[in-house]
Amino acid sequence: MAEIKESMKLGxxxxxxxxxxxxxxxxxxxxxxxxxxxxxGFLLGYGVLSYFFLLCPLAVFFLVKWxxxxxxxxxxxxxxxxxxxxxxxxxxxxxRADKAQDWKKTFGAAVLLFLMVFFSGTPVFMxxxxxxxxxTGLEAEYVEIYDLLLAxxxxxxxxxxYVWGPKEWMKDCRVYSADFYxxxxxxxxxxxxxxxxxxxxxxxQRMLYEFYTTYESVQGPLSNKWQQVEVxxxxxxLNGDVACDYVVMHRGTNHWKERGSKVKKLENVDVEGTFTxxxxxxxxxxxxxxxxxxxxGE
Amino acid sequence: MYFTDGQVSDVGMIFQYGLAFFWMCVIPVLTGGxxxxxxxxxxxxxxxxxxxxxxxxxYSIYQIAAMVFILLDGSFRLLTWLYIGISLFMAxxxxxxxxxxFKKERKQRKPEDGRNAYKCYRDPYFLLGAALVAAQILVIxxxxxxxxxxxxxxxxxxxxxxxxxxxxxxxxxxFMQMPIExxxxxxxxxxxxxxxxxxxxxxxxxxxxxxxYPLFYMPLAYxxxxxxxxxxxxxxxxxxxxLLFFAFLHMFGNYYVFSPENFLITRIWQGKALFVTIGLxxxxxxxxxxxxxxxNREALPYWLLVTAGLLASAFMGETGLYLNxxxxxVSALSxxxxxKKWKNCVFAACSLLPEVLLLAVFLL
Numbered sequence: 001m002a003e004i005k006e007s008m009k010l011g012x013x014x015x016x017x018x019x020x021x022x023x024x025x026x027x028x029x030x031x032x033x034x035x036x037x038x039x040x041g042f043l044l045g046y047g048v049l050s051y052f053f054l055l056c057p058l059a060v061f062f063l064v065k066w067x068x069x070x071x072x073x074x075x076x077x078x079x080x081x082x083x084x085x086x087x088x089x090x091x092x093x094x095x096r097a098d099k100a101q102d103w104k105k106t107f108g109a110a111v112l113l114f115l116m117v118f119f120s121g122t123p124v125f126m127x128x129x130x131x132x133x134x135x136t137g138l139e140a141e142y143v144e145i146y147d148l149l150l151a152x153x154x155x156x157x158x159x160x161x162y163v164w165g166p167k168e169w170m171k172d173c174r175v176y177s178a179d180f181y182x183x184x185x186x187x188x189x190x191x192x193x194x195x196x197x198x199x200x201x202x203x204x205q206r207m208l209y210e211f212y213t214t215y216e217s218v219q220g221p222l223s224n225k226w227q228q229v230e231v232x233x234x235x236x237x238l239n240g241d242v243a244c245d246y247v248v249m250h251r252g253t254n255h256w257k258e259r260g261s262k263v264k265k266l267e268n269v270d271v272e273g274t275f276t277x278x279x280x281x282x283x284x285x286x287x288x289x290x291x292x293x294x295x296x297g298e
Numbered sequence: 299m300y301f302t303d304g305q306v307s308d309v310g311m312i313f314q315y316g317l318a319f320f321w322m323c324v325i326p327v328l329t330g331g332x333x334x335x336x337x338x339x340x341x342x343x344x345x346x347x348x349x350x351x352x353x354x355x356x357y358s359i360y361q362i363a364a365m366v367f368i369l370l371d372g373s374f375r376l377l378t379w380l381y382i383g384i385s386l387f388m389a390x391x392x393x394x395x396x397x398x399x400f401k402k403e404r405k406q407r408k409p410e411d412g413r414n415a416y417k418c419y420r421d422p423y424f425l426l427g428a429a430l431v432a433a434q435i436l437v438i439x440x441x442x443x444x445x446x447x448x449x450x451x452x453x454x455x456x457x458x459x460x461x462x463x464x465x466x467x468x469x470x471x472x473f474m475q476m477p478i479e480x481x482x483x484x485x486x487x488x489x490x491x492x493x494x495x496x497x498x499x500x501x502x503x504x505x506x507x508x509x510x511y512p513l514f515y516m517p518l519a520y521x522x523x524x525x526x527x528x529x530x531x532x533x534x535x536x537x538x539x540x541l542l543f544f545a546f547l548h549m550f551g552n553y554y555v556f557s558p559e560n561f562l563i564t565r566i567w568q569g570k571a572l573f574v575t576i577g578l579x580x581x582x583x584x585x586x587x588x589x590x591x592x593x594n595r596e597a598l599p600y601w602l603l604v605t606a607g608l609l610a611s612a613f614m615g616e617t618g619l620y621l622n623x624x625x626x627x628v629s630a631l632s633x634x635x636x637x638k639k640w641k642n643c644v645f646a647a648c649s650l651l652p653e654v655l656l657l658a659v660f661l662l
């Protein structure tokens with residue numbers, strides 16, 4: 001009983017999430033039933049069957065029982081082709097209003113359709129993380145750094161490079177070029193640790209990983225980022241066993257920047273001095289970042 | 299712009315984009331000529347259905363080849379060369395088909411045919427809808443909505459290019475310590491995108507995915523949906539209204555990150571998005587066509603296309619692989635209720651056989 005209640009709750013949650021389609025899908029089926037005429041067969045049949053097999057709370061109950069809820073629920077919804085049903089129904093409604101030769105009805109139907117869509121959804125491009133981007137789809141400044149690194153690697157005759165950098169930058173580095181090897185390896189996002197990647201870390205790598213997660217955590221106990229920059233420089237410098245050819249650091253600011261949030265400025269952080277005084281060579285800088293190279297054998 | 303093989307001049311870039319157009323549009327359209335009789339009856343959808351068909355055939359061939367290479371631990375570059383050979387051969391066969399088709403069509407054509415066939419494209423609603431689609435493409439070329447899946451999928455493409463193997467290790471680290479999960483192995487789309495990089499003279503996979511996929515395949519996706527919707531339209535002119543509503547609805551579909559609207563507009567290069575926007579309408583359309591045919595002989599080419607469509611859906615993502623069973627099941631059941639052709643259920647079940655085989659090879 002509790003199981004049924006839970007899956008019903010989940011079904012209700014998704015219905016709320018897709019409220020604009022949940023009710024509208026049923027309305028579109030009714031419209032199709034009355035307006036579609038001779039051609040209704042397959043379309044209406046598919047709509048009704050997909051509703052009963054995939055969408056209705058009872059179907060949700062069985063789907064959740066047999067499959068992991070979230071991984072199956074949305075894909076199953078794709079199969080219903082709700083936008084297609086809605087638009088065909090909308091055209092039929094509009095046509096009927098148009099046929100009546102009454103401009104008030106036609107105008108009313110058009111306004112109704114417009115309001116239905118406009119007030120029940122948000123524009124896709126207003127997603128929080130939508131950015132103006134470089135042609136690769138990545139942030140232009142990140143691409144600038146990747147290019148800077150690749151050019152420097154070529155100059156030094158390096159076929160691959162171990163790199164340390166801000167989380168968002170790190171996430172995309174191997175997408176841009178597989179010649180980049182993040183120092184902690186796989187820490188592209190935190191869940192990777194949960195998947196067991198960190199089990200393969202050496203002790204020093206594990207230490208770096210711990211450091212990394214703390215450094216990235218804005219609300220973590222260590223609020224003095226300046227100290228952390230020094231600690232990172234020292235850790236990498238003293239642990240020669242950790243392969244780290246390049247370090248990318250934000251220039252004097254806390255580099256944590258969730259999209260949509262403000263970048264917090266940190267005062268008096270001499271990132272350049274901290275690294276160049278510790279066996280690092282400045283390779284270049286962009287508007288917001290420094291790129292350092294760790295000299296070999298020192 | 300710096301790429302792994304060095305600086306590319308502007309002329310070089312134009313050449314690369316030309317090659318991309320050739321492999322991503324010209325080859326599929328030519329290949330579609332193989333099934334010229336099975337393509338859309340309406341002339342205005344001829345090239346859309348040809349491109350969809352050719353793409354699906356190319357994808358299914360690549361999927362089979364990639365599976366063999368994964369099992370044999372073969373080289374990625376060799377796979378690409380093999381695919382180039384096969385796809386060129388198929389395009390040649392398709393070109394012959396097109397030649398015969400146009401030769402025959404020229405003899406039978408009446409002067410008013412052309413004017414009537416493309417009349418709906420002059421409908422103001424259609425033009426407005428097309429303008430909305432063009433605006434969506436423009437926005438995606440200038441902006442992006444990054445998501446973490448890209449770090450994995452496009453990462454796999456860069457791994458194939460760099461290490462010359464086909465789907466072996468996780469893309470996250472590069473230390474070759476974490477073998478890739480089986481479910482990812484069954485979908486060869488990231489490898490195909492890496493092959494496109496080689497086939498276009500090393501145009502970066504990110505540009506291929508983030509720019510060229512929306513540019514070439516968003517119109518295809520809308521076209522396939524229009525083709526599908528036309529089956530239920532009363533008048534030919536209604537198609538313009540459908541396109542306008544459909545494009546408008548998609549612009550307001552940000553209710554969830556996995557919504558089909560979000561997929562189509564923000565990241566059509568990802569497997570799941572391709573499955574929802576191209577794989578599904580393709581399979582739906584041709585399955586309906588197959589069911590409409592009177593005799594088994596007439597229906598066979600359509601069932602072959604459905605089989606290729608299902609295999610291509612598996613190529614797009616493992617979600618597609620599993621969901622195909624539901625797609626075929628629900629479509630077959632609704633067709634069975636409406637048209638009462640029991641024999642067709644056998645065809646529908648047979649169209650799933652390659653996927654069953656694929657699952658058996660990797661899961662058992």
